[in-house]
Amino acid sequence: GENVEQHPSTLSVQEGDSAVIKCTYSDSASNYFPWYKQELGKGPQLIIDIRSNVGEKKDQRIAVTLNKTAKHFSLHITETQPEDSAVYFCAAKGFRYGKLTFGQGTILTVHP
Amino acid sequence: DGGITQSPKYLFRKEGQNVTLSCEQNLNHDAMYWYRQDPGQGLRLIYYSQIVNDFQKGDIAEGYSVSREKKESFPLTVTSAQKNPTAFYLCASSPDRVNGNQPQHFGDGTRLSIL
Numbered sequence: 563g564e565n566v567e568q569h570p571s572t573l574s575v576q577e578g579d580s581a582v583i584k585c586t587y588s589d590s591a592s593n594y595f596p597w598y599k600q601e602l603g604k605g606p607q608l609i610i611d612i613r614s615n616v617g618e619k620k621d622q623r624i625a626v627t628l629n630k631t632a633k634h635f636s637l638h639i640t641e642t643q644p645e646d647s648a649v650y651f652c653a654a655k656g657f658r659y660g661k662l663t664f665g666q667g668t669i670l671t672v673h674p
Numbered sequence: 675d676g677g678i679t680q681s682p683k684y685l686f687r688k689e690g691q692n693v694t695l696s697c698e699q700n701l702n703h704d705a706m707y708w709y710r711q712d713p714g715q716g717l718r719l720i721y722y723s724q725i726v727n728d729f730q731k732g733d734i735a736e737g738y739s740v741s742r743e744k745k746e747s748f749p750l751t752v753t754s755a756q757k758n759p760t761a762f763y764l765c766a767s768s769p770d771r772v773n774g775n776q777p778q779h780f781g782d783g784t785r786l787s788i789l
Contacts, residue, residue: 563733566716594775605678605764605780606717613775651716655775661732662778664716 564589564656568665576673581642583668586634589656595635597626600649642672678781680765685786687759695750695784697765705770706748710734711762723748752786760787
């Protein structure tokens with residue numbers, strides 16, 4: 563099946579700085595890559611996703627980039643705010659495996 | 675409001691006891707999923723269902739069982755055979771069958787602990 567590695571496991575930034583979280587995947591046929599934000603005691607919430615026919619997607623302060631050749635994708639958050647503090651998960655849907663495989667998560671802390 | 679409702683929020687299990695976690699969705703989604711989340715780990719798939727009266731094992735199905743008698747409901751039973759059931763359980767749904775590329779929407783989870 564698919565294998566997804568996520569780095570870093572923790573990330574601490576000052577308010578206003580940018581934050582970048584990176585994921586690699588193993589199945590070269592993977593074609594869908596969502597990112598989720600999970601707050602304490604809550605379920606994950608989809609914040610952005612990208613499909614394999616697109617290299618970059620933006621939504622206000624959030625962007626995702628995809629490099630199919632290197633099999634990695636990244637989440638970029640600009641102008642971070644304290645309310646961005648949460649656990650972020652990447653995931654990949656492999657064509658052969660057919661189901662979402664999640665990374666291990668990144669704990670993002672934004673200091674005011 | 676459309677969404678996924680999981681209940682209860684907290685659940686305690688005694689040794690040798692089976693417990694059932696509820697998941698209901700009013701999004702009219704075909705596919706539903708159960709995940710287990712342990713501290714410092716990603717979500718691991720327990721079972722999924724693409725359509726009513728059909729379900730498939732995920733990566734860690736041992737000690738769990740499910741049913742899908744109605745489109746909107748996908749209950750998970752944690753049996754006494756599951757020796758390490760303490761975890762946060764998440765239910766999700768998506769509009770498509772499993773091989774489509776539609777986002778999964780999650781409930782707010784049930785935290786299960788051993789007494």
